[in-house]
Amino acid sequence: MSQDTVQMVAEAPAFRPLSDFAGTLSQRVYASLKEAILDLSLRPGAILRKGDVCEALGVSRSPVSEAVARLASEALVDIVPQAGTFVARLSLDEVREGAFLREALELAAVEEVARAITEEQLVELRRNLRLQEGLVADGDIRGFYAADAGFHELLLSFTGHRRLPGLSRTAWVHVDRARRLLLPEPGRVEETLAEHRAILAALEARDPEAARAATRAHLRQVVTRLERLGTERPELFA
Template identity: 55%
Template sequence: MAQRVYQAMKEAILALDFPPGANVRKAPICEKLGVSRAPVTEAIARLANDGLVDVVPQSGTHVSYFSMDEIREGVFLREALEVATVAKVARDITDDQLKKLSRNMRLQELLVDDDDTAGFYQADEEFHHLLMEFTGFQRLPDVAQTVSLQVTRARLLLLPTPGRVAETLEEHRALFNAIRNRDELAAQREMHRHIGQLLPRIAALQAEKPELFEKQ
């Protein structure tokens, strides 16, 4: 039960249903999920450990503001994992795995044509998950998500930026082509370029919406 509540609350925070600074009140969550206070309390403790909420004694709980320090660290760690991932995948990918990746690329293209940003985000997440799954390292997807939770939240704010979804598709297409050609160096280069877009764009977002970020 506590795991289900934790997962539901984490997904709501990552999807910005609970924006940075929003109060997290137990009673409405209990009512919505049909649970008692105990699993909600446990879930909040885990979310605090993840850095997604701040629990302030005598004041309450609120969703954490974006931290540029944590985002920089998350991007650094995510890039290290993703670059190593595509190098191995480009070297070892099987024909069946390539077909799965190709199907995902076609789905991304359809979602861009349909102007479906939410659907594209899910396909984007699946694209990266597939790459990590193809390494054969079972813990890798969970580790990557854990080290970049703040980055994941910020990316959801970036996607609605005009032209960003189409640009992301082109970056994914370049990655896919490098992997299909089994070009390890090109795959690493394209992943560096893909992840390298994040920090400048998030910094611009901070300038545009400073109320979502920790005060420096």
């Protein structure tokens, strides 16, 4: 692996403090590392030195090793014998699979929600969209990304199926990481906001077919853009 494609932990932004997370020590280390990987503070291909992580988070080696093993099981890090541990490069196969699963879940959800959505639920979605609009106006990409995720979580939660948001997050994790490379593209956040407005309009009309169509169009453009990115930035992909 060439030095120009490797980002050392020491060069990455500081990890979020463990006090910001809940759970056991190893769970909090895992959450902090996973966040850094998903938000691309740790770039695909970066070397992950356990000693540096221990120093940055102020913990011993044991919880870091447990966290790294868990991340490896999720294909977010690669442990290479005699070479080291690396942040996994992006995989278009995993992106396509995750997008397929997310689409199956979310299309079923939005169709069900469109038939029975309440005015109170519509108010929640409108508030979320107003937040998105403010974040776009401020140029806050990180904040917009969080509000974007919140919009989809609301839709899934409105089904009343408690496990659905978690299943969707698990399916989307590799897409989630890759698509963060797309939002800084000029005009992309505005396009995403317009796609969310189209979904909301279909829900306000209580039109299941229109809601499915708007959601499908929104989700599928991500894979199309990421496939193009794989050609333009091959060093980020496996």
